């Protein structure tokens with residue numbers, strides 16, 4: 001008789017030692033959500049209209065993707081991009097998963113920064129990769145450029161294997177970085193990628209709309225027939241979650257050399273992106289004015305909140321992205337809980353290297369940030385009056 005295993009069959013050792021990546025996603029509706037850097041007001045009305053117009057019998061049909069890659073190419077403008085440069089994914093998280101699945105093997109190395117977006121590490125761990133995460137530097141969380149360059153290019157400085165040294169399999173840069181907002185000039189990223197042809201350089205540009213720092217414009221303005229010809233090891237990730245307001249529908253793009261996009265698409269299922277996401281993405285890409293208006297509103301709200309924080313003398317850090325960090329004068333967990341009682345969600349950075357004790361506050365409209373600020377001040381004031 002086959003022995004009965006109490007926990008069922010064992011998964012791969014890398015999976016057995018992995019903790020599920022979980023985020024506090026439940027019970028957020030109806031609250032002011034400044035915890036996940038989402039768009040805080042919803043998508044363009046044209047997206048809503050397009051989704052409502054899907055006939056019910058279409059729900060029964062597998063999705064059609066024709067035209068969506070072309071729409072992404074058109075939205076990026078410039079020259080030297082074709083639909084073969086665009087990979088479609090069920091959110092950028094799924095693109096990241098596919099990147100690691102296709103390129104990360106047991107014992108390979110992921111080079112990245114710390115602290116950064118939390119899903120990179122589990123993706124590397126599930127492949128059995130080693131992680132080298134180099135810390136941001138100083139009070140301003142500056143990008144550790146020299147350290148990254150040395151870890152990327154190795155003792156010979158050429159990114160070539162030498163002795164026991166192997167180049168990292170993947171360099172993952174979040175630009176601007178979530179959660180520190182750190183910005184790295186696109187030209188420097190292109191330089192790093194060109195210097196390390198054996199490493200896959202992935203640039204997560206989820207928040208680029210809020211800074212304009214992107215590696216794409218310099219590539220698309222070259223007038224080359226293939227914008228990625230000189231950078232066959234570079235992959236750029238973009239999403240419609242944070243600006244266009246489609247986080248719940250899940251749609252993201254990977255942009256790079258056709259051979260790269262082909263490899264990561266091989267480890268993706270044939271219908272992984274659903275029809276609602278496809279329809280919504282088409283409508284969102286066709287209404288860039290809506291996204292531009294939202295981004296402008298967030299940037300205005302950001303200026304206003306920064307003035308308040310400055311005037312109140314509250315330690316904060318804001319660089320790129322639709323979020324900032326602040327350090328409350330009371331324990332962050334208490335302030336987090338009190339904000340929640342006031343109907344406002346923010347994200348505690350407890351346990352994150354360098355920023356333990358900070359709260360990450362997503363930026364929404366001017367009105368939403370005013371509501372946040374009133375609640376925040378009241379909570380801080382309670383702390384002051386309660387102290388001996």
Ligand SMILES: Cc1ncc(COP(=O)(O)O)c(C=O)c1O
Pocket residue numbers: 036037090091092093094117174178204206238239240241247251252
């Ligand atoms: C840096 C970064 N990359 C990727 C993601 C996930 O994006 P998507 O919603 O498109 O899966 C997030 C979401 O917070 C993020 O902050």
